[in-house]
Amino acid sequence: MSQSTPLSVAVVGATGVVGRTMVQVLHERDFPLGELRLLASGRSAGRTVQVGDRSIEVLEATGDAFEGVDIALFSAGAETSKELAPQAAARGTTVIDNSSAWRMDPAVPLVVSQVNAGDLDWHEGIVANPNCSTMQLAPVLMALRDSVGIERVVVDTYQSVSGTGADAMAELEGQIRAHVAGEPKEASIYQHPIAFNALPEIDVFLDNGYTKEEWKVVTESRRILHLPELRISCTAVRVPVFVSHSEAVHVETTEPLTPERARRLFASVAGVVVNDDPASHAYPLATDAAGRDEIFVGRVRQDPSVRDGRGIAFWVVSDNLRKGAATNAVEIAEQLAERGWVKAAGRRGAAAAPVETPA
Amino acid sequence: MSQSTPLSVAVVGATGVVGRTMVQVLHERDFPLGELRLLASGRSAGRTVQVGDRSIEVLEATGDAFEGVDIALFSAGAETSKELAPQAAARGTTVIDNSSAWRMDPAVPLVVSQVNAGDLDWHEGIVANPNCSTMQLAPVLMALRDSVGIERVVVDTYQSVSGTGADAMAELEGQIRAHVAGEPKEASIYQHPIAFNALPEIDVFLDNGYTKEEWKVVTESRRILHLPELRISCTAVRVPVFVSHSEAVHVETTEPLTPERARRLFASVAGVVVNDDPASHAYPLATDAAGRDEIFVGRVRQDPSVRDGRGIAFWVVSDNLRKGAATNAVEIAEQLAERGWVKAAGRRGAAAAPVETPA
Numbered sequence: 001m002s003q004s005t006p007l008s009v010a011v012v013g014a015t016g017v018v019g020r021t022m023v024q025v026l027h028e029r030d031f032p033l034g035e036l037r038l039l040a041s042g043r044s045a046g047r048t049v050q051v052g053d054r055s056i057e058v059l060e061a062t063g064d065a066f067e068g069v070d071i072a073l074f075s076a077g078a079e080t081s082k083e084l085a086p087q088a089a090a091r092g093t094t095v096i097d098n099s100s101a102w103r104m105d106p107a108v109p110l111v112v113s114q115v116n117a118g119d120l121d122w123h124e125g126i127v128a129n130p131n132c133s134t135m136q137l138a139p140v141l142m143a144l145r146d147s148v149g150i151e152r153v154v155v156d157t158y159q160s161v162s163g164t165g166a167d168a169m170a171e172l173e174g175q176i177r178a179h180v181a182g183e184p185k186e187a188s189i190y191q192h193p194i195a196f197n198a199l200p201e202i203d204v205f206l207d208n209g210y211t212k213e214e215w216k217v218v219t220e221s222r223r224i225l226h227l228p229e230l231r232i233s234c235t236a237v238r239v240p241v242f243v244s245h246s247e248a249v250h251v252e253t254t255e256p257l258t259p260e261r262a263r264r265l266f267a268s269v270a271g272v273v274v275n276d277d278p279a280s281h282a283y284p285l286a287t288d289a290a291g292r293d294e295i296f297v298g299r300v301r302q303d304p305s306v307r308d309g310r311g312i313a314f315w316v317v318s319d320n321l322r323k324g325a326a327t328n329a330v331e332i333a334e335q336l337a338e339r340g341w342v343k344a345a346g347r348r349g350a351a352a353a354p355v356e357t358p359a
Numbered sequence: 360m361s362q363s364t365p366l367s368v369a370v371v372g373a374t375g376v377v378g379r380t381m382v383q384v385l386h387e388r389d390f391p392l393g394e395l396r397l398l399a400s401g402r403s404a405g406r407t408v409q410v411g412d413r414s415i416e417v418l419e420a421t422g423d424a425f426e427g428v429d430i431a432l433f434s435a436g437a438e439t440s441k442e443l444a445p446q447a448a449a450r451g452t453t454v455i456d457n458s459s460a461w462r463m464d465p466a467v468p469l470v471v472s473q474v475n476a477g478d479l480d481w482h483e484g485i486v487a488n489p490n491c492s493t494m495q496l497a498p499v500l501m502a503l504r505d506s507v508g509i510e511r512v513v514v515d516t517y518q519s520v521s522g523t524g525a526d527a528m529a530e531l532e533g534q535i536r537a538h539v540a541g542e543p544k545e546a547s548i549y550q551h552p553i554a555f556n557a558l559p560e561i562d563v564f565l566d567n568g569y570t571k572e573e574w575k576v577v578t579e580s581r582r583i584l585h586l587p588e589l590r591i592s593c594t595a596v597r598v599p600v601f602v603s604h605s606e607a608v609h610v611e612t613t614e615p616l617t618p619e620r621a622r623r624l625f626a627s628v629a630g631v632v633v634n635d636d637p638a639s640h641a642y643p644l645a646t647d648a649a650g651r652d653e654i655f656v657g658r659v660r661q662d663p664s665v666r667d668g669r670g671i672a673f674w675v676v677s678d679n680l681r682k683g684a685a686t687n688a689v690e691i692a693e694q695l696a697e698r699g700w701v702k703a704a705g706r707r708g709a710a711a712a713p714v715e716t717p718a
Contacts, residue, residue, distance in 0.1 A: 152664050152665075153664065154513045154609050154664065156515035156594075156607040158517070158557040158596065158598065176535055176538065176539060177539055179535065180535060180536055180539050191640040192640070192644055192646070193646060196599065196600050196601050196645070196646060197600060197644055197645050197646045198517040198598055198600060198605045198644075198645055199644070200605070200607070200642055200657075200658050200674045201637075201640060201642065205637035205638070208660060208661065208663075209618060209637065209658070209659070209660030209661070210660060218663065231663070231664035231665070231666075232663075232664050233609055233662045233663060233664035233665075233670070233672055235515075235607035235609075235658065235672060235674065237517065237605070237607065239517065239557060239598050239599070240555065240598070240599050240600075241555050241556060241557060241599075242555050246557045246559070246596070248515040248559070248594035248596065250513045250592055250594075259568060278560075278564035278568065279564070281550040281551070281560060283559055283560065285551055285556055285557075285558070286555070286556050286557055287551070287552060287555060287556045298559075299559050299568070299594065300568070301567065301568030301569060302567070302568070303592045304567075304577065304590070304591075304592060305511050305512065305513065305590040305591050305592035306511075306590070306592075307590075311592070313592055313594060315559045315594065
């Protein structure tokens with residue numbers, strides 16, 4: 001951090017699983033943190049959250065609660081963000097929002113810290129944090145975009161229940177315990193039991209047959225990578241894993257690419273770690289990535305279904321609560337602080353935004 | 360069954376998880392079963408297996424044990440098959456082998472019952488049963504091959520531990536119980552804990568960076584579909600599911616194809632059931648498919664990453680122990696019996712085999 005002026009930071013949704021991780025990541029890093037204000041719904045207000053050796057009381061998230069706050073990290077759902085983010089921004093707070101509420105708004109930059117931090121330049125008080133499954137893929141695709149070019153991407157996901165929230169983690173735990181006890185498994189968060197299953201439904205279904213989660217990978221990747229016509233397809237699947245999302249990725253490139261070069265390209269991206277040694281059974285795993293901030297890539301190999309060496313297949317794993325949500329939000333806050341871009345006042349208007357929302 | 364002459368059938372590997380399912384499927388179906396001989400390694404000989412209301416003693420699998428046997432269903436691993444299948448065939452027994460030992464032998468038909476039963480015509484005493492992940496995909500791809508043509512296939516799998524065997528099912532169960540008890544998870548069958556994880560390693564690694572399981576999907580699909588140049592890529596992943604494999608599939612077709620027509624094409628294949636109603640959260644699930652003989656297809660939608668409506672994406676689920684192994688083997692036995700092709704004697708030689716092994 002080049003700027004040492006302490007910043008007043010609020011976390012909205014501080015009692016949720018991502019909100020708690022935001023507080024944890026802020027505490028771990030060398031962030032120029034002044035006041036830390038923890039906000040949540042009226043239901044959770046009055047609870048206390050332990051931050052290092054301090055105990056902080058959670059306050060109710062209202063517009064007035066943002067008075068004096070420089071940066072607010074939101075992870076409280078799209079409805080809360082739609083209502084409260086403009087109220088916070090009107091008070092001079094820069095909002096970094098983890099919900100889907102603002103991601104496709106042309107006046108709101110959608111930013112992965114390693115990929116398009118330059119888009120922070122034109123924020124008007126709200127910055128959007130991408131969806132977790134898009135987040136871990138974008139830096140890896142950036143490496144291919146900038147070297148050999150991308151023709152088409154197919155990605156199938158293996159997503160953990162923590163992406164849904166603490167209730168879903170408790171539901172998997174409950175079903176596991178019911179299995180061991182020989183009792184029936186009860187499902188209420190998911191439509192079907194998640195224990196010992198693979199559920200091809202994440203978020204709601206759209207009219208085109210895709211789930212919203214799958215379509216986020218399509219539309220958000222295009223925006224973040226500044227490739228509005230990127231051809232990309234996704235099947236998003238929930239698996240009985242607590243933390244970290246895994247992704248099987250197949251990219252058709254414009255120029256030929258060997259696995260050796262692909263590994264070098266991936267490893268050159270900040271925050272990306274290549275773990276790829278089949279002989280020692282080394283490849284990224286959900287359980288290993290949990291609690292880590294990096295994006296892990298392995299199983300890099302030529303894709304034989306694309307001609308002329310223009311296909312590459314690989315496996316990407318990252319902690320969906322950290323890089324997939326909290327860590328990227330904090331990295332955005334750090335970059336805003338470093339560049340002196342925290343305040344929205346005087347920022348360029350939406351008309352000058354260089355990125356168009358894809359159709 | 361059109362032929363009512365009872366056949367003497369042996370199951371080799373009768374105490375394993377697939378062998379037990381072979382016995383179960385034979386018992387359930389209207390198979391013209393005479394003697395049922397259960398064979399296994401010397402270690403398992405002497406054990407008894409309950410078949411309906413009968414208790415059958417397991418005998419040691421030796422060459423002589425096949426005397427008088429018309430059809431032998433093998434599921435005892437590649438080494439046992441390499442040694443014993445020729446000995447059985449030499450005694451006039453037709454072997455239907457579930458291991459990888461003979462699948463790429465040009466003198467051995469590799470058959471999915473709905474797809475290429477005609478290849479049984481030229482068997483010389485050994486027929487190969489495909490790998491489970493290939494098995495459930497081939498009938499679905501056949502529907503596309505025969506209507507709109509296939510340019511390229513990408514398939515990523517979500518495979519259950521029963522594909523590895525009973526020991527792997529016990530390992531997942533043990534890790535689940537250790538989790539509930541707060542004890543460390545022990546892994547011995549798999550290289551890493553399978554509970555709450557996604558392992559991108561099934562079978563051994565090949566020099567090209569693919570696992571043998573992934574490469575089986577490539578080479579076996581080409582043989583079964585009579586498409587020796589088929590462009591197909593796979594990432595094979597083990598997930599904490601007990602029974603049934605799920606697959607996310609993306610097909611680039613030669614002619615345009617709508618999701619509506621794709622559903623009709625899939626539903627027209629024997630043994631394939633389309634379950635696809637997002638509005639009621641209806642799609643194939645591993646837990647629903649377990650114990651069923653059908654292949655279930657859902658989540659059928661246009662793939663936006665292929666131009667001109669020539670892309671289709673879908674989700675395929677089937678019980679890997681039944682259609683993926685035992686049921687297909689029994690279906691092959693039924694077809695051999697129906698067509699009077701049980702005996703290898705006088706069969707055409709390998710030179711006349713219409714299917715070449717792909718490079």
